[in-house]
Amino acid sequence: MLATRIGAHRWLLATLALASAYWAFDLTALRAGVPDPLDDTWEYGVVARSLIEGRGFRTQVIHPPLWSLRDGANTVPVLIHGPLLPLALAPRVRLYGPRALDWVPVLAAELALLAAFLTWRIAARAFGPPVGAAAALLWTLSPLTLRAVHHDIALTAGAALLMLALDLTLHPRCRAVLAGAALGLGYLARPELLAAAPVLAALAGRAWWRTALGFIACACPWWLHNLAASGSPFFNLSSYLAIGYWDGRPDLSVLRDFTLTPAAWPHVLREALPTLPAKWIDLFPHAVKRALLVPTGATGWLALVGFGATLRAPQTRRVAVAVFLVALLPVVVMTTTVYDWRYLTPFLPLWTIAAALGARTLAEALPAVLPGWARRPPVWLATLALLVLPAVVPAVREGEREARVLERRLAFERASIAELSAGVAAQREILFSDRPDFAAWTANRSVVWITRKEFARLPGTGEPNPQGLPERGAATATWFHVEPEPAGGR
Secondary structure: OHHHHHHHHHHHHHHHHHHHHHHHHHHHHOOOOOOOOOOOHHHHHHHHHHHHOOOOOEEOEEOHHHHHHOOOOOOEEOOOOOOHHHHHHHHHHHHHHHHOOOOHHHHHHHHHHHHHHHHHHHHHHHHOHHHHHHHHHHHHHOHHHHHHHHHOHHHHHHHHHHHHHHHHHHOOOOOHHHHHHHHHHHHOOOHHHHHHHHHHHHHOHHHHHHHHHHHHHHHHHHHHHHHHHHOOOOOOHHHHHHOOOEOOEOOOHHHHOOOOOOOOHHHHHHHHHHHHHHHHHHHHHHHHHHHOOOOOOOOHHHHHHHHHHHHHOHHHHHHHHHHHHHHOHHHHHHHHOOOOHHHHHHHHHHHHHHHHHHHHHHHHOOOOOOOHHHHOHHHHHHHHHHHHHHHHHHHHHHHHHHHHHHHHHHHHHHHHHHHHHHHHHHHOOOEEEOOHHHHHHHHOOOEEEOOHHHHHOOOEOOOOOOOOOOOEOOHHHEEOOOOOOOOOOO
């Protein structure tokens, strides 16, 4: 028993060492992870700044459907992102000011490392340390994880908290209350984790009510916030994507529709329902295809093999079915909204465990005529690495190239918006921009998210305006994205 524990600890230490080295190389040696002006991170900072200033969960980023909810300071309630990340970033914003968000990818990498540790624990406890190591490293090396670390910390936070909740639930001594609280915190970062709560409660057996209690204790304050701001405890502006990308509502236009207020949303959704099954039928194959291509294109099929292996064993069948239902949530989200890769990331560790188990299952099924060493963990782990590397190397190189481009873009856009802010800062005028999160954070002013064409269609000063839309102001009231000149000029 002692030798087994020592061996397991060696597997764990080796796994964490490799994962840590990978993130150190990516973020330090390659200097990747430069924020994009389109990242949600900027609005997390805006809300964090609002918390520091004592204004609560208010934001200067004004999505047009929330235009009517603005207060005297031209801020609106936070109704699209959860409160967890603004709360977590508030101390950094307080300490480091305007550049506090530049190193958020480091925090995202730490959360990815935590998710890798929890993935190892769950997989090693059920299937042995080699499977745990393979699952944790598949999570770490997946291009989706790399993208999340560079540009969307909410995804790695959601993955870490989901795996923490699952680890606490599947522990020999189920810690149901803590598991529910962990999933509740995850819901405050990724709202789709709400749908995982009933499954997690079912896994807890007789302690289901404790899981529910822990979840509700974390989620209830946010439900009250949503209820007061929008009239519904479960309202989230992202749900508008259910009618977006379809039937004359291209891309993200539903999030820039001044008429689609929270009060109007239930009626609009009911009217759109007859057209939505056609959307689901159209999007479903794309959603399934993307799910089958994670953690990488060459290893996604292994997850199906691993899931099949868990169904054959009676001792793992019940848990496997429950976990599979949770892993399918992003497929449902991509079918009903848009098939975006990012929805898979919080659930990706579940797929990596199945893929790692699939690799071991195939190794154990090798013909008996082959030598015994062909089934040993180092061999199938090396084979798995060969399948992963063709996706990892290009993703890392692309991340480095993108970082250099974003460095120039951030410098250009910070200089551009600084010039604009210097001329009108005293006027407290609302800006109109297609980069609202970045503009609101950098200029510390309220910004309406709108495209240049949509801005041109707004009523001018003095023109009829029965809907109470914002009016076009002077040229200084706009800041639209402009591509920087290439290095060295034209």
